[in-house]
Amino acid sequence: MAPPVLTPQSVDFPRWYQEVVAKAGMAENGLVRGTMIIRPWGFGIWERIQAALDARIKATGHDNVYFPMLIPRSFLEREAEHVEGFSPELAVVTHAGGEELAEPLIVRPTSETVIGDAMARWVQGHRDLPLLLNQWANVVRWELRPRLFLRTTEFLWQEGHTAHAAWDEAEEETLRILVEVYDEVIRDVLAVPALLGRKTEAEKFPGAEATYTLEALMRDGKALQMGTSHNLGQNFSKAFDIAFSDESGERQLAWTTSWGVSTRVVGGLVMAHGDDRGLRLPPRVAPEQVVVLAVKDEAIEAAARLADDLRRAGVRVRLDDRTSQSFGRRAVNWELKGVPVRLEVGPRDIASGRAALVRRDVEGKRNVALDTVAATVPALLDEIQDALLADALRRREEATADVADPDDVDGPGLFRLPWKAIGEAAERGLAERGYTVRCLLDADGAVPSRRETDLVAVVAKAY
RNA sequence: CGGGAUGUAGCGCAGCUUGGUUAGCGCGCCACGUUCGGGACGUGGAGGCCCCGGGUUCAAAUCCCGGCAUCCCGACCA
Numbered sequence: 001m002a003p004p005v006l007t008p009q010s011v012d013f014p015r016w017y018q019e020v021v022a023k024a025g026m027a028e029n030g031l032v033r034g035t036m037i038i039r040p041w042g043f044g045i046w047e048r049i050q051a052a053l054d055a056r057i058k059a060t061g062h063d064n065v066y067f068p069m070l071i072p073r074s075f076l077e078r079e080a081e082h083v084e085g086f087s088p089e090l091a092v093v094t095h096a097g098g099e100e101l102a103e104p105l106i107v108r109p110t111s112e113t114v115i116g117d118a119m120a121r122w123v124q125g126h127r128d129l130p131l132l133l134n135q136w137a138n139v140v141r142w143e144l145r146p147r148l149f150l151r152t153t154e155f156l157w158q159e160g161h162t163a164h165a166a167w168d169e170a171e172e173e174t175l176r177i178l179v180e181v182y183d184e185v186i187r188d189v190l191a192v193p194a195l196l197g198r199k200t201e202a203e204k205f206p207g208a209e210a211t212y213t214l215e216a217l218m219r220d221g222k223a224l225q226m227g228t229s230h231n232l233g234q235n236f237s238k239a240f241d242i243a244f245s246d247e248s249g250e251r252q253l254a255w256t257t258s259w260g261v262s263t264r265v266v267g268g269l270v271m272a273h274g275d276d277r278g279l280r281l282p283p284r285v286a287p288e289q290v291v292v293l294a295v296k297d298e299a300i301e302a303a304a305r306l307a308d309d310l311r312r313a314g315v316r317v318r319l320d321d322r323t324s325q326s327f328g329r330r331a332v333n334w335e336l337k338g339v340p341v342r343l344e345v346g347p348r349d350i351a352s353g354r355a356a357l358v359r360r361d362v363e364g365k366r367n368v369a370l371d372t373v374a375a376t377v378p379a380l381l382d383e384i385q386d387a388l389l390a391d392a393l394r395r396r397e398e399a400t401a402d403v404a405d406p407d408d409v410d411g412p413g414l415f416r417l418p419w420k421a422i423g424e425a426a427e428r429g430l431a432e433r434g435y436t437v438r439c440l441l442d443a444d445g446a447v448p449s450r451r452e453t454d455l456v457a458v459v460a461k462a463y
Numbered sequence: 464c465g466g467g468a469u470g471u472a473g474c475g476c477a478g479c480u481u482g483g484u485u486a487g488c489g490c491g492c493c494a495c496g497u498u499c500g501g502g503a504c505g506u507g508g509a510g511g512c513c514c515c516g517g518g519u520u521c522a523a524a525u526c527c528c529g530g531c532a533u534c535c536c537g538a539c540c541a
Contacts, residue, residue: 142539
């Protein structure tokens with residue numbers, strides 16, 4: 001037996017993560033500290049996520065736009081909490097064109113300010129509302145401790161920015177994005193079950209009135225924020241004068257929202273599903289859903305035919321006919337990359353009209369008929385998609401404990417306890433021990449409304 | 464910004480203490496052959512500003528001074 005491909009998760013989870021990201025060909029460090037080179041396999045996964053998000057963002061009525069990456073420093077300073085929140089992590093351009101700039105430029109850490117400025121011009125009357133915008137962009141935040149995908153200096157994301165005529169419309173928008181866009185993609189595409197809730201005052205976005213979040217459990221018992229949606233109230237419309245004339249001709253300030261999902265979710269996908277052999281990709285995000293592996297030269301032709309059948313059945317398929325490499329090496333490699341299904345075709349299979357089918361999500365191989373298997377694969381991919389979600393949900397349930405008191409919070413996993421039992425003082429106490437309130441839920445485990453008082457806090461260590 | 468460590472081939476490392484032939488090993492890469500149903504093996508080969516700058520010395524990867532970069536542990540975060 002060859003030595004293990006990866007450091008086992010149980011031995012050193014962070015090391016496992018770094019190794020799997022590198023060996024699966026997902027990403028590596030860039031030349032500048034904290035930056036990331038996303039390799040084809042990693043970018044392929046991101047493109048699938050991006051497509052799923054983009055489709056739902058458009059389906060809910062938003063239009064894509066693009067704003068510049070450079071922002072005058074004075075702009076950021078308009079919203080007090082916002083500057084305070086971001087100023088430590090800004091990258092600033094002080095020189096350009098061979099000269100020192102009169103006003104330094106900020107490389108955007110997020111775009112509320114520039115988009116707010118444009119909105120102030122674009123919104124004049126109530127008929128201009130709601131204004132529903134989204135942009136795909138890169139942003140820069142000078143993070144102190146970067147980790148590939150999870151926290152990089154520069155990252156890719158989408159940021160939605162909307163303006164509304166009334167508070168409840170903004171609130172509705174904030175929650176619609178959370179539920180109809182983010183949760184759907186994270187659950188149905190990434191097969192990651194997330195808890196949807198509200199952030200505490202301590203954890204909310206700088207400048208927001210309320211921040212909603214999707215929190216997912218990773219395999220080491222830590223939580224990861226997969227996305228956020230903010231109701232900005234009138235904070236930014238005050239700062240940027242986003243105002244409109246209502247039906248009665250009164251001048252009113254608009255209510256705005258912003259929301260984002262970043263390349264961080266790729267890291268979440270890795271840590272939610274990956275095992276000691278590598279990635280386990282849900283079929284809907286897998287750049288290749290099936291690999292047909294020709295065991296020997298004599299089998300290449302039959303393998304190619306099978307790959308064609310699969311392609312016609314609508315499956316993203318890759319033919320591996322690199323017979324100059326050993327079978328074992330290739331098998332290990334596809335497992336590292338997490339391709340959901342592998343079909344092995346060798347001379348012995350051809351002789352008996354079959355192929356060996358290997359699912360990445362479960363142990364074992366089984367024989368299937370070479371000429372009919374293609375037709376059954378789409379249903380099998382759905383089954384794998386569901387199985388990964390079920391597995392992640394089961395893990396989360398097993399790792400969730402109900403406790404009565406902050407002092408009972410100890411060890412990995414999620415802890416549910418009454419928010420009243422914590423409060424803002426104990427929240428700081430938990431933070432000293434490395435725990436944060438990930439989100440607040442209502443008594444039924446749903447997103448709490450603004451007025452609810454009987455809240456449940458979910459506490460965990462987080463990335 | 465504090466504490467710790469490291470910069471030598473694409474990657475992982477040895478050599479440095481005690482300066483001295485042509486700087487070495489494993490993986491990877493290239494060629495050929497034998498292999499090939501779970502990380503194959505043999506033979507041959509390519510690949511180095513030993514992080515940068517200065518100093519000591521007949522002689523520096525090795526000793527000294529300065530710089531830069533990266534990694535790990537804490538405080539900030541999508």
